[in-house]
Amino acid sequence: MTRGQYGCLVSVSVALLAAGEQPWKDKRISEWSEADARQVLTDSPWAKPVTPKFNRPSGGQRGSRGGMGRIGLGIPGVGIGMGGPRIGGRGGGVGGRSGPWGGTGDGRGRSPEAAPPALTVRWESALPVQEAELKSRDANAPSVDEGHYAIAVLGLPTRMVGSDPQDSAGRPKPQAELRRHGKKTIRPSSVRVLSRDDGPIVLFLFPRSQEITLADKQVEFRARIGRLELKQTFELGQMKYAGKLEL
Numbered sequence: 508m509t510r511g512q513y514g515c516l517v518s519v520s521v522a523l524l525a526a527g528e529q530p531w532k533d534k535r536i537s538e539w540s541e542a543d544a545r546q547v548l549t550d551s552p553w554a555k556p557v558t559p560k561f562n563r564p565s566g567g568q569r570g571s572r573g574g575m576g577r578i579g580l581g582i583p584g585v586g587i588g589m590g591g592p593r594i595g596g597r598g599g600g601v602g603g604r605s606g607p608w609g610g611t612g613d614g615r616g617r618s619p620e621a622a623p624p625a626l627t628v629r630w631e632s633a634l635p636v637q638e639a640e641l642k643s644r645d646a647n648a649p650s651v652d653e654g655h656y657a658i659a660v661l662g663l664p665t666r667m668v669g670s671d672p673q674d675s676a677g678r679p680k681p682q683a684e685l686r687r688h689g690k691k692t693i694r695p696s697s698v699r700v701l702s703r704d705d706g707p708i709v710l711f712l713f714p715r716s717q718e719i720t721l722a723d724k725q726v727e728f729r730a731r732i733g734r735l736e737l738k739q740t741f742e743l744g745q746m747k748y749a750g751k752l753e754l
Contacts, residue, residue: 532748536638544642552745553636553753554629559737561623624662628728628739631710632657633746633753647703655696655712656719656754658683658728660737663707667733683711683730687723719743721752 529551531543539547548554630636632651640648651657660681681700685693699710709732719726721743729738746753 536635536642539639539642541643544639547635547639548629548643548645549627551635552742553633554627555739555741557626557628557737557739559623559626559732559735562731562734562736623735624664626660626662626735626737628737629659629661630656630741630746630754631659635748635753649699649701649708649710651710651712654715656685656715658685658711658713660709660711660730660732661706663709663732663735665707667707667735679731679733681709681711681730681732683728685713685719686727686729687719688725690723691717693717693719719754721747 529546531539531547531551534543550556631649632655637648637651649657649659681698683695683698687693693713695711696714697712699712701708701710709730711730724743725740726743727738727740730736743752
C-alpha cells in the first residue's frame with residue numbers, strides 16, 4: 508500500500524467513525540430514537556460538556572476594577588457566600604468555616620477548595636435541541652421565543668443559584684457574552700434562573716437582531732455564574748441540520 512492510499516484509508520476511517528458517533532445526523536427528526544435525542548441534548552454540536560474554573564480575586568477589591576479576569580466581562584469580582592449546608596452533616600473546623608459547596612474547614616480557619624462541577628452548555632434555541640426535548644418527553648424544557656438565541660447552562664449546584672428563582676438576594680447576577688472574530692460582542696438582553704427537579708438551569712437570551720452566520724465560523728460563549736467562570740467554543744459549520752445553520 509502506498510503512502511497516498513494509506514492516507515486516504517485513514518481519512519475514510521475517521522469519517523466513518525465520526526458518522527458512527529452521531530447516528531442522528533443522517534436521520535430525519537421523526538426517525539430519531541430516544542438515545543439519539545439524549546445524545547443531541549448532552550453531547551452534540553449544540554450541547555457540550557464543560558468544566559468551569561473558580562474565579563479567585565486577590566488583594567481585596569482588585570476584582571472590581573473592570574473585569575472578571577481573563578474572560579473580560581465588565582462586572583465586579585464578587586463571589587458567593589461560603590455558608591450553607593455542609594456535606595455529610597459534619598461540623599466545621601475552628602471558627603465553623605465551610606467550603607464553597609458546604610464541606611468543612613481544615614481546622615485552622617481556612618476552607619479547602621472543592622472541585623468545580625461538570626456542566627453542560629446547550630444551545631437551547633436550536634431546532635435539533637427543541638425537537639430532541641420533545642422526543643425525550645422533557646416537559647420542563649425552557650421556553651424560548653423566536654427573537655432570541657438561547658444558551659442554557661445545566662448541572663449547577665442548587666446552592667449556587669438558589670432553589671427559588673425569585674430569591675436572588677446576596678447573589679451576583681449571572682453574566683455572559685458571545686464572541687465572534689472581528690465582530691461586536693453580543694451580550695444577553697435577559698437572564699433567567701429556572702428551578703427544575705434535576706437542578707437549576709441558567710438561561711441566557713441573546714437578541715437575534717445581532718445575526719450569527721456561517722461566515723462567522725466560530726462563536727465563543729463565556730459566562731460567570733457566582734464564582735464559576737466558563738467558556739465553550741461552538742463550531743458553526745457543525746451546527747447544521749438538513750443543510751441549514753440551526754441556532
